[in-house]
Amino acid sequence: MKILVVLPRFPYPLDKGDKLRAYHQIRILSQRHEVYLFAVSHNKVAAWYVDQLRPYCKEICIVNSPRLANYKNVVRNYLYAKSLQIGYWDSQRARKRYKAFERRVCPDVIYSQMVRTMTLVSRSPIPKVMDFQDALSMNTERRMDCSRGLWHYVLHFEFKMLRSSEYNAFKIFDALTIISDADSEAIPHKKNGNICIIPNGVDLEFFHPMPEVEKCYDVVFCGNMSYEPNVRAANFLVERVMPLVWQRRPQTRVLLAGTSPKPAVMRLASERVTVSGWVPDIRESYAQARLFAAPMQTGSGLQNKLLEAMAMQIPCITTPIANNSLHAVDGQELLVASDPYHFADHIIELLEHDSQRQALAQAGYDFVHRNYSWERYVGQLEEVLRNAVERHGQSRFAD
Numbered sequence: 001m002k003i004l005v006v007l008p009r010f011p012y013p014l015d016k017g018d019k020l021r022a023y024h025q026i027r028i029l030s031q032r033h034e035v036y037l038f039a040v041s042h043n044k045v046a047a048w049y050v051d052q053l054r055p056y057c058k059e060i061c062i063v064n065s066p067r068l069a070n071y072k073n074v075v076r077n078y079l080y081a082k083s084l085q086i087g088y089w090d091s092q093r094a095r096k097r098y099k100a101f102e103r104r105v106c107p108d109v110i111y112s113q114m115v116r117t118m119t120l121v122s123r124s125p126i127p128k129v130m131d132f133q134d135a136l137s138m139n140t141e142r143r144m145d146c147s148r149g150l151w152h153y154v155l156h157f158e159f160k161m162l163r164s165s166e167y168n169a170f171k172i173f174d175a176l177t178i179i180s181d182a183d184s185e186a187i188p189h190k191k192n193g194n195i196c197i198i199p200n201g202v203d204l205e206f207f208h209p210m211p212e213v214e215k216c217y218d219v220v221f222c223g224n225m226s227y228e229p230n231v232r233a234a235n236f237l238v239e240r241v242m243p244l245v246w247q248r249r250p251q252t253r254v255l256l257a258g259t260s261p262k263p264a265v266m267r268l269a270s271e272r273v274t275v276s277g278w279v280p281d282i283r284e285s286y287a288q289a290r291l292f293a294a295p296m297q298t299g300s301g302l303q304n305k306l307l308e309a310m311a312m313q314i315p316c317i318t319t320p321i322a323n324n325s326l327h328a329v330d331g332q333e334l335l336v337a338s339d340p341y342h343f344a345d346h347i348i349e350l351l352e353h354d355s356q357r358q359a360l361a362q363a364g365y366d367f368v369h370r371n372y373s374w375e376r377y378v379g380q381l382e383e384v385l386r387n388a389v390e391r392h393g394q395s396r397f398a399d
Helices: 017-029 047-056 067-079 084-088 092-105 115-121 136-145 149-172 181-186 228-248 282-287 304-311 320-326 340-352 354-371 374-390
Strands: 002-007 034-041 059-064 109-113 128-131 175-178 217-222 254-257 273-277 289-294 316-318
Touching: 002 017, 002 092, 002 115, 017 034, 017 047, 017 109, 017 374, 034 092, 034 115, 047 059, 059 092, 067 084, 084 115, 084 149, 092 115, 109 115, 109 374, 115 128, 115 149, 128 149, 128 374, 136 149, 136 181, 136 228, 175 374, 181 320, 217 228, 217 282, 217 304, 217 340, 228 254, 228 289, 228 340, 254 282, 282 289, 282 304, 289 304, 289 340, 304 316, 304 320, 304 354, 316 320, 316 340, 340 354
Parallel strands: 002 034, 002 109, 034 059, 109 128, 128 175, 217 254, 217 289, 254 273, 289 316
Antiparallel strands: none
C-alpha cells in the first residue's frame, strides 16, 4: 500500500510520546509498504532530524507554520467555538501544501495522528484512518480539575471543544485507533467500542539492562519536563512523597531527567534532588537509579517511560492513572500507590529490600517482553489500514 502519514509534529527527536509512536509505526510500516510523510512544524526541523526518517519514507513534506498565524487561528477558533489546539495546528498554508502533496502522492490510504490534523484531511475522498493516540479531552479534563481562575476557564472551554471534535471524528474517518481501552472508553461516542486499540511498544533492542552503570541515585523520574502532567508528577514526587521518605531515609537521592524542564521543575533542585535537563542518552538516567517512580496525577494514554524503565529492568512504582492503560499486576510486575503515604512506603520498602527490588525488576522486564512489541502492534495497525481501503465508504461507525 501507499500510506500517507499526516502528523502535527515532525517525529524526531523522540522527546514526546506522539513523536515516539509515529516514528516506530513509520519505521515498521515501511518494511512492507511505501510511506509518505506530511508533517506540520512550528520550528525549523534540522536536516539531521530529517535524515533519521529518510530510510523509511519515499518522500517527506514539512510545512513550517508561523507561530503568529497559529495564534491568530487560536483566537479565530475561540470566536467560532472550536478547539484551540486544532486552531494552533491549522493554517491555510498547511492546508494548501497538504492538498498538493496528497494529489501528487495519490495514496491508497491516509493515516493521520490526533484530532489536531483533522482539518487537513477531513475533505479528502481517500480512505482515512485517524489515531486519537489518547483521549485528549480526558487529559484536558484532568488538567482542568487541577486548575483555577482564568486557566480553568480556558481548559474547560477546550475540554468541551475537544469532546465535540472527538465525536465528529466518527463521521469523517473509515476507522479510528487509540492507545488503550481506558482512553477508548473516555471518547464521547456510543460507538467508542469500535475504536481499534493499538498500544505502544518499546524498542527492546535499545532499552535493555545496563548493569555496568553505577547507581548514583535511589529514585529517578524521566520525561519531557515541559509537559504539564510530567511537571505535576515531578512536583508531587519531590514536594509530597519525598519528605515522607526523607524522614526515614534522609540520604535518599532523586534524579529528575528529561528535556526542557520548566521553572516549576528547576526550582525542585537541591542537594538531594538533581534536575538534569536534556541528556544525550536517557538510558543512563534510568540505569543510574535503583527504582523508577512515575507518580502521574493527570494525563492520559500509555506511559512510555514505564515501558522503557521496565525494559531496562528497573523496578517501577506508579499511580492507578498510569497503570489503567498499562495493565501490569500490582505487587508482582510493579507497585501502585494512590497517595503520598503509600508511595513513600513503597519507595522505602524497595530501597531496604534488595531481593524484593530485584524480583520486581525481573517481573517487570518479563512483562514488557511478553506484551509490548512494536512489531506486534504495528502489525495490527497494518490490518486496520488494509481494512479501511477494502471497506471504504462502509464505515464501521455507521448506524
